[in-house]
Amino acid sequence: MSRSDFFVGYLPASRALRRTAVIGALTLCGAFAALAIALGRTPADIGPSDYGDDIAATGVFVAQPYPLLVTPPDAAHPRGRTLLLGGEGKRGAQDFGRDLEGRVARLAGILVRRGEIEMALVSAADQLQRVDTPTSGVQTTSLGRWRITGEICDGKCVAGGMRPGAGLAHKACANLCTSGGLPPVLVTARPIEGRNYLLLAARDGGAAPDAVADLTAIPVTLEGEVMRLGDMLILRADWATARKF
Amino acid sequence: MSVAYTPVGWNANKIFYDVALGLAVAAYLWIFMAVAEGMAPGARFDDATIEMRAYGSCAFLMLSAILCIGPLARLDTRFLPVLYNRRHFGVMTCFVAIMHARHVIAWYFAFSPVDPYVALLSSNTSFARLAGFPFELLGVAALLVLTLLAATSHDFWLNFLTPPRWKALHMSIYAAYACVVAHVSLGALLTPQWQAMHVVMPACALTVVALHLAAAARQARLDRTATMANEAVGWIDVGEASGIADGRAIIVPLSDAESVAIFRNGDALGAIANACRHQNGPLGEGRIIDGCVTCPWHGFQYRLEDGCAPPPYTEKLATYNLRSANGWIQLDPRPNPPGTRVEPLHAPARP
Ligand code: HEM
Ligand code: FES
Numbered sequence A: 001m002s003r004s005d006f007f008v009g010y011l012p013a014s015r016a017l018r019r020t021a022v023i024g025a026l027t028l029c030g031a032f033a034a035l036a037i038a039l040g041r042t043p044a045d046i047g048p049s050d051y052g053d054d055i056a057a058t059g060v061f062v063a064q065p066y067p068l069l070v071t072p073p074d075a076a077h078p079r080g081r082t083l084l085l086g087g088e089g090k091r092g093a094q095d096f097g098r099d100l101e102g103r104v105a106r107l108a109g110i111l112v113r114r115g116e117i118e119m120a121l122v123s124a125a126d127q128l129q130r131v132d133t134p135t136s137g138v139q140t141t142s143l144g145r146w147r148i149t150g151e152i153c154d155g156k157c158v159a160g161g162m163r164p165g166a167g168l169a170h171k172a173c174a175n176l177c178t179s180g181g182l183p184p185v186l187v188t189a190r191p192i193e194g195r196n197y198l199l200l201a202a203r204d205g206g207a208a209p210d211a212v213a214d215l216t217a218i219p220v221t222l223e224g225e226v227m228r229l230g231d232m233l234i235l236r237a238d239w240a241t242a243r244k245f
Numbered sequence B: 001m002s003v004a005y006t007p008v009g010w011n012a013n014k015i016f017y018d019v020a021l022g023l024a025v026a027a028y029l030w031i032f033m034a035v036a037e038g039m040a041p042g043a044r045f046d047d048a049t050i051e052m053r054a055y056g057s058c059a060f061l062m063l064s065a066i067l068c069i070g071p072l073a074r075l076d077t078r079f080l081p082v083l084y085n086r087r088h089f090g091v092m093t094c095f096v097a098i099m100h101a102r103h104v105i106a107w108y109f110a111f112s113p114v115d116p117y118v119a120l121l122s123s124n125t126s127f128a129r130l131a132g133f134p135f136e137l138l139g140v141a142a143l144l145v146l147t148l149l150a151a152t153s154h155d156f157w158l159n160f161l162t163p164p165r166w167k168a169l170h171m172s173i174y175a176a177y178a179c180v181v182a183h184v185s186l187g188a189l190l191t192p193q194w195q196a197m198h199v200v201m202p203a204c205a206l207t208v209v210a211l212h213l214a215a216a217a218r219q220a221r222l223d224r225t226a227t228m229a230n231e232a233v234g235w236i237d238v239g240e241a242s243g244i245a246d247g248r249a250i251i252v253p254l255s256d257a258e259s260v261a262i263f264r265n266g267d268a269l270g271a272i273a274n275a276c277r278h279q280n281g282p283l284g285e286g287r288i289i290d291g292c293v294t295c296p297w298h299g300f301q302y303r304l305e306d307g308c309a310p311p312p313y314t315e316k317l318a319t320y321n322l323r324s325a326n327g328w329i330q331l332d333p334r335p336n337p338p339g340t341r342v343e344p345l346h347a348p349a350r351p
Helices: A015-040 A155-161 A168-179 A210-214 B012-037 B047-075 B077-084 B086-105 B116-122 B135-151 B155-161 B163-170 B173-186 B197-231
Strands: A050-062 A068-070 A082-086 A104-114 A117-121 A128-130 A140-154 A184-192 A195-201 A219-229 A232-237 B236-240 B249-253 B259-265 B268-273 B287-289 B292-294 B301-303 B322-325 B328-331
Touching (some): A015 B012, A015 B047, A015 B077, A050 A155, A082 A155, A117 A155, A140 A155, A140 A168, A140 A195, A140 A232, A155 A168, A155 A184, A168 A210, A168 B116, A184 A219, A195 A219, B012 B047, B012 B077, B047 B077, B047 B086, B047 B173, B086 B135, B116 B135, B135 B163, B173 B197, B236 B249, B259 B328, B268 B322
Parallel strands (some): A082 A117, A195 A232
Antiparallel strands (some): A050 A068, A050 A104, A068 A082, A104 A117, A140 A184, A140 A219, A219 A232, B236 B328, B249 B259, B259 B268, B287 B292, B292 B301, B322 B328
């Protein structure tokens, strides 16, 4: 190396050094570009979702374990269609329909859907209004005790509120959603009675306990009584016996 | 080289360095986002998630690169120019990491009645588990360190804290890197489906470790020579006078990680401490420019005869005494007080 090759930051660089520097800079840019292509290609791998279609429906409002709307049977939904209801952002819909339990309500909301997981979003009181139609209410039937493996997600993000809305990178976010009142769901490893997810509830049929936060986003096995409400399955889990892997 | 403290000022080389680095970062972010947004609708992340992943992975790659520069420059002097402006690299990494954290906080921890920062610290408390551990907090720890180091990167802080303390503080970059590796391993990498990060992250971390081991092995070899020299009491034979090229030095390691640089300036030989007063740069790997020993790292200069930086600068190095015996140079390993003038040893380059 001649004297002119010796690099002193505040002196003009020699030609040889300038050439090395340009080659070095191009190598750095090239390596970063190649890594960007490789790392950018990671798939979210959870299937397409729709966010934003308007939905209008009339059905019976159910407040527990989480706000739900059960529409009467039709050709596409022989048992009736049970919609999860959610609020704005990371809030549940508990603020709406306080006086509607067991009554008929008309919903005008926004639909978030991934596969069979559907949630209607409501952000103002006039989006969920009482209708004076007489109703005999809705029937919850027990399908007996089950032990089911899957991943607990929050019902809004896994429906498409955020993508992927599942997985460990999303755990804290899902906990924030469920603590805000959004319904936790168990996305099952194998279909149960033809369904790929169950709404989670406490043993007494109320909202899932806070302990659900320790179980989100990881493979878990839950035991409990499976209930059918319209076309939705609800798992009233024994939270104390939950198994994590 | 300063009266009070010496900011290493701006110059054309630094501007080139920063522009090249800025271009590499911009290219990375742009390509990452374009590729990720081009994925099939069902396989595609949200825009916000894509951005947080682009910034996060960019900060990780930059941090890995920074940690490679030190050992690379020890192993091969051609990397010295990269070391010269490493601090700007670090500050830029900190900005990219802040963008990553901002996207995370404005997406995963927003839209809720809970304050985003409270949510960040409180919404996952599965501390007892590896899978499900609040890996975000490891990111927070790393970001705090990066921010502290970026804020104290200026030479003002080097002078204010004194070099040993500044150096000790900035060694915490290794703790930050360990936190980031754990942050990614316990977060994004636990996704079961295969992703390039599964290979890229271990490859980067292993490269960082391997380069440090290689540089340490080289240092250990030098230290062994030092121990041998140290066993000799009194004057040490350091070689033939003709073995030192004009304007260059040989480095003689002594005990206690101390070394001496013996420089030739024309027919004169002189010995000074090898560690630069600025950031301990290896002066013996430098050159004599305009009559002064010039540090290869940031170009601080010292006079060979008394170890003093030329006025108005005030840095002083220890000098050492040399003598000649039958064409061999001998070094007295006892240092003179910094700034002591020593008569140069006359030894023509070609006898
Ligand atoms: C306040 C500080 C931080 C927070 C809250 C945070 C949070 C997160 C979150 C939530 C993810 C998962 C994103 C996803 O996959 O959806 C993530 C991924 C990541 N973070 Fe951080 N982070 C922080 C600091 C850092 C720092 C300082 C670095 C590096 C220097 C870093 C590097 C990464 C990397 C490389 C990934 C993986 C990106 C990928 O998917 O390939 N993070 N971070
Ligand atoms: S000039 Fe910075 S270490 Fe010598």
